Amino acid sequence: MDDTLSDAPSLVTDPPVIGAPQAAPRPMLTMTGVVKSFGANQVLRGVSLSVAAGEVVVVIGPSGSGKTTLLRCVNLLEDYQQGTVTVDGAPIGYRIDPRSGQRQRMSERDIAASRETIGIVFQSYNLFPHMTVLQNIVAAPVRVKGVPRAKAEARARELLALVGLSDKAGEYPVRLSGGQQQRVAIARALAMDPKLMMFDEVTSALDPELVGEVLEVIRALAEDGMTMLVVTHEMQFAREVGTRVLFMDEGRVLEDASPKEFFHAPQHTRAKEFLRRLHAVTE
Amino acid sequence: MKMLAPLLHSYWYLFRGAGMTLLMAGAAVLPATALGVVLALVHVFGRPMARAVLQVYLFVVRGIPLLVLLTFVYYLLPLTGIDLPPFWGVVLVMSLYYAAFMSEVFRAGIESLPQAQWDAARSLGMTRHLMLRIVIFPQALRLAAPPFVSQCVSLVKATSLVSIVGLWELTMASREVVERTLAPFQIFIGAALIYFCICYTLALYGRYLERRSLVGH
Numbered sequence: 001m002d003d004t005l006s007d008a009p010s011l012v013t014d015p016p017v018i019g020a021p022q023a024a025p026r027p028m029l030t031m032t033g034v035v036k037s038f039g040a041n042q043v044l045r046g047v048s049l050s051v052a053a054g055e056v057v058v059v060i061g062p063s064g065s066g067k068t069t070l071l072r073c074v075n076l077l078e079d080y081q082q083g084t085v086t087v088d089g090a091p092i093g094y095r096i097d098p099r100s101g102q103r104q105r106m107s108e109r110d111i112a113a114s115r116e117t118i119g120i121v122f123q124s125y126n127l128f129p130h131m132t133v134l135q136n137i138v139a140a141p142v143r144v145k146g147v148p149r150a151k152a153e154a155r156a157r158e159l160l161a162l163v164g165l166s167d168k169a170g171e172y173p174v175r176l177s178g179g180q181q182q183r184v185a186i187a188r189a190l191a192m193d194p195k196l197m198m199f200d201e202v203t204s205a206l207d208p209e210l211v212g213e214v215l216e217v218i219r220a221l222a223e224d225g226m227t228m229l230v231v232t233h234e235m236q237f238a239r240e241v242g243t244r245v246l247f248m249d250e251g252r253v254l255e256d257a258s259p260k261e262f263f264h265a266p267q268h269t270r271a272k273e274f275l276r277r278l279h280a281v282t283e
Numbered sequence: 284m285k286m287l288a289p290l291l292h293s294y295w296y297l298f299r300g301a302g303m304t305l306l307m308a309g310a311a312v313l314p315a316t317a318l319g320v321v322l323a324l325v326h327v328f329g330r331p332m333a334r335a336v337l338q339v340y341l342f343v344v345r346g347i348p349l350l351v352l353l354t355f356v357y358y359l360l361p362l363t364g365i366d367l368p369p370f371w372g373v374v375l376v377m378s379l380y381y382a383a384f385m386s387e388v389f390r391a392g393i394e395s396l397p398q399a400q401w402d403a404a405r406s407l408g409m410t411r412h413l414m415l416r417i418v419i420f421p422q423a424l425r426l427a428a429p430p431f432v433s434q435c436v437s438l439v440k441a442t443s444l445v446s447i448v449g450l451w452e453l454t455m456a457s458r459e460v461v462e463r464t465l466a467p468f469q470i471f472i473g474a475a476l477i478y479f480c481i482c483y484t485l486a487l488y489g490r491y492l493e494r495r496s497l498v499g500h
Binding site: 077108109112113114115118120122127129130139144188 | 417
């Protein structure tokens with residue numbers, strides 16, 4: 001699998017041009033003052049952040065800090081009560097009415113269309129069990145984007161080759177290992193040619209020996225310039241692949257730093273505590 | 284052999300009765316299934332008012348025996364000026380009655396799918412309609428298939444009640460033969476065997492669907 005990945009053609013349809021004149025990086029994702037509550041429990045407390053095109057932003061923090069909810073708000077799998085989210089400049093879920101300044105919910109059709117631009121890979125893979133691997137990957141491009149089936153299947157096979165699963169196209173997900181299912185889930189999300197990829201603790205449900213193969217795929221994506229928001233507990237991976245680390249606790253982003261700064265000299269007390277506990281566990 | 288003579292002389296008459304039973308059951312299963320799917324969707328996606336009305340309908344149907352409903356349509360509906368032919372009256376009652384149970388079967392099928400499946404479909408940009416069509420229904424219907432077949436078996440057996448309101452089918456045909464031959468034991472054993480064959484075939488089909496529903500799970 002590693003060979004396939006290292007020599008793989010680009011996974012990203014529009015990678016950044018290396019050596020191009022340095023301009024201000026285009027913000028791919030912006031979140032402004034996002035508030036999300038489940039009943040009386042406020043899970044996100046006015047989160048604001050920006051992810052530039054090509055950045056790999058790793059979100060870490062203790063359980064219950066709002067990391068998963070943050071990702072789910074980006075593509076409106078969770079509705080949020082306040083704030084705005086844009087991906088590549090296009091609002092997700094809500095528009096601000098220019099006259100009244102009020103948030104207006106977009107139509108379900110518009111929300112569905114905006115989700116096409118955002119790929120998400122879940123902790124529990126969430127493949128469709130009644131479809132083969134190939135059907136899982138081509139379903140959305142064909143039915144949602146109207147890509148001709150032959151073209152979608154060719155792209156799907158290309159993606160399967162990239163994640164090292166060319167021989168599994170005809171298998172049902174139940175016959176695959178967790179790591180293989182997760183790689184299919186990544187291929188399925190990539191088949192929509194998203195502008196932003198989000199990973200929600202994608203290795204947490206895997207046996208330790210299967211974690212590496214999934215992280216390799218994400219690493220290859222990062223090297224290809226895909227913009228990514230990654231929630232993970234894999235600190236080594238965050239250190240090596242992330243361009244920025246966001247530390248979250250109790251629904252707030254408490255620290256936003258480069259991996260080097262964060263892991264060597266965290267500023268916030270909660271971040272220091274978190275890393276100290278983590279070291280205590282791993283040592 | 285002499286003991287079975289009454290049955291051997293009238294088996295064709297019983298088969299004709301069985302044909303009528305199947306016709307009646309088939310005519311009721313189709314609208315009951317269609318209405319059951321619609322009611323299940325109302326239950327899952329409907330507005331609170333629509334769901335409240337549906338709940339009342341389900342409670343009423345569950346709380347009244349089928350025979351009472353059949354009698355109501357047969358004897359009381361003509362008094363209101365609505366005079367349905369008996370066959371269609373019975374089909375109407377059985378459709379509305381079994382739609383309530385089938386809606387529960389389909390609702391359970393839809394709701395038993397994990398939230399993760401809905402999330403995955405939504406995250407790929409699918410509209411609700413598309414998501415239902417290619418992700419939710421194929422899985423939910425497979426899960427619902429075995430209990431759906433059980434409801435069909437129950438419906439076939441329930442057709443025996445319509446003989447009470449004078450409609451001719453297998454049970455009524457058996458009673459007529461018994462009156463002629465005075466051999467209730469042999470004739471009702473024969474009728475029971477025919478019912479059993481119909482229901483057992485359906486049950487086997489249900490098991491086949493159950494096995495198929497395990498593909499990919």
